[in-house]
Amino acid sequence: MTHDQLVIVLIAGGWSLAIGLIGALVGWRTRRAPIQWSAWLIAAVAIGGVVAGVVGTAQAMFLSRHDLAVIVLVCAVSGAVSMAFSLLLARTLVSSTLRLRAMAAELGAGEVVMPTGAEPxxxxxxxxxxxxxxxxxxxxxxxxxxxxxxxRELVAWVSHDLRTPLAGLRAMAEALEDGLAPDPARYHHQMLKQADRMTAMVDDLFELSRIHAGTLNLCVQPLALRDVVSECIAGASPVAAAGRVVIDGEVGPDLEVRADPDALSRVVGNLVMNAIRHTPADGAILVEGRRDGAAIELSVTDACGGIHPDELERVFDVAWRGSSARTPETGTGAGLGLAIVRGLVEAHRGTVSVSNHGPGCRFLVRLPA
Ligand SMILES: Nc1ncnc2c1ncn2[C@@H]1O[C@H](COP(=O)(O)OP(=O)(O)OP(=O)(O)O)[C@@H](O)[C@H]1O
Ligand SMILES: [Mg+2]
Incomplete structure (x- = not known):
């Protein structure tokens, strides 16, 4: 590089650097200004740097006044045209940011946000x-x-379900107090039964609220599935016998599952009690346990006559108990049992599902082994 060229580089570089530094300072001071202003500044610094470099160098080269005037004119015209085009192009950026703002506003208003596809x-x-x-x-x-x-439905239904037995209790207590009860022993028995039903319902509600609040205290340990199932079947057999329903279990002797004992008993118990309740006399219920890869499967198959396909998933909803009218006196439950089953199984990282199978339906619980 010759000495003259070196001088030109230094002078042009110096002028452009000066403009760049001024631009950087202005950019820093106006960093919160609208994006349109940034677009102006970028275009002005880019074009201004080139113009300042050219004009500064030309002046230092001691060109004739005429040549210098020509260069200044050329730079002024080219600079103005380039600036106009730069700003025109920067409009895309500005309009995109406006569109972004509009999309954020749409999101806030709950509308469907849809980019047009024309943005950068x-x-x-x-x-x-x-x-x-x-x-x-x-x-x-x-x-x-x-x-x-x-x-909301739960609160409405539970208050309905509690009001009826409470009214019954009150009527019986009044009759006993006035000495008008024709058969006091039967009234006492009836009152105890009602109180037990309401206690069970309140217990279920409490369990459900603990599941939903995530405050379950599970004590997970290895359990022999066969023992849990036979205990539940033994506990349910008087009810099954009363309804003339046969209940049977088929679980391998060495099948082990990691679960909380009380929670698992409650899961099996709720499924078995439902099966008994919905199976007609002389029907059969089968509780099976098997290993399936890394999971333990437990199924309860009954002879309930099947569940309507539209209602299969709803059975696990809180307080759902079929399309029939809610009449607690007839001995149906509060619709909490399966919601509790699902909550407890999911707390063990398992799944529960239901499908129609043969003369009834099958509830299938899968737990990690
Ligand atoms: N084995 C089954 N066969 C047919 N229908 C069933 C069976 N198990 C449950 N259902 C249906 O699902 C509904 C919800 O069952 P869930 O166990 O949650 O409540 P429930 O048995 O009515 O009351 P709770 O269990 O609180 O005493 C039942 O009311 C019934 O309509
Ligand atoms: Mg139930």
Whole structure:
């Protein structure tokens, strides 16, 4: 490089650097200004740096006044035209950020966010992300609405279910107090039964609220599934015998499952009691346990006549107990048993499902071994 060229590089570089530094300072001081202003500044620094370098160098080269005037004119015209085009191009950026703001506002208003596809890649990526967040938000809101609805139904149904036996208790207590009860022993027995039913229901509600609050204290340990099943069958056999229902268990002697003993007994007990309740006289119930890969499967198959396909998933809903009228006196439950089963099984990282099978339905619990 000759000495002259070195001088030119230094002078041009110096002028452009000076403009760049001024631009950087202004950019820092106005960093909170609208993005449109940043677009102006970027264009002005880029074009201004070139113009300052050219004009500064030309002046230092001691060109004739005429040549210098020509260069200044050329730079001024080219600079102005380039500036106009730069700003025109920067409008895309400005309009994209405006669109982004509009999308965020749509998200806030719960509307469907939809990037037009005409935005620059990064802005479109943010738009896509907003659209996904919107979908998640709507799904969460729908779930929340559903939960709120089932909570409201639960409160309404439970108060209905408690009011009837309470009215019965009160009537019987009054009759006993006034000495008007024709058969006091039967009244006392009846009152105890009602109190037991209400206690069981309150216990179920408490268990369910602990499941939902995530405050279950599970003591997970290796258990012989066969022992748990035979205990439940033994406990349920008087009820089964009263309904002339045969109940049988088939579980391998060395099948081990890791679970909380009380929770597992409750799961099996609830499924077996449901099966007995819904199986007509002379029907059979089979409780089976088997290993399936890394999971232990427990199934309860009954002869209930099948569940309507539309209602198969609903049986696990809180307080759902079929399409029939809610009449607690007829001995039906509160619709909490299967919700508790599902909560307890999921707390063990397992799954529970139901399907129609043969003359009835089959509840299948899968637990990690
Ligand atoms: N084995 C079954 N066969 C047919 N229908 C069933 C069976 N188990 C449950 N259902 C249906 O699912 C509903 C919900 O069952 P769930 O055990 O949750 O409540 P419940 O038995 O009515 O009351 P609870 O268990 O609280 O005493 C039942 O009311 C019944 O309609
Ligand atoms: Mg039940």
């Amino acid at each position: 890649r990064e802005i479109r990526a943010v738009g896509d992300e907003l659209a996904r967040s919107g979908d998640l938000l709507r799904a969460a809101q729908a779930r929340e609405r559903q939960l709120e609805q089932s909570r």
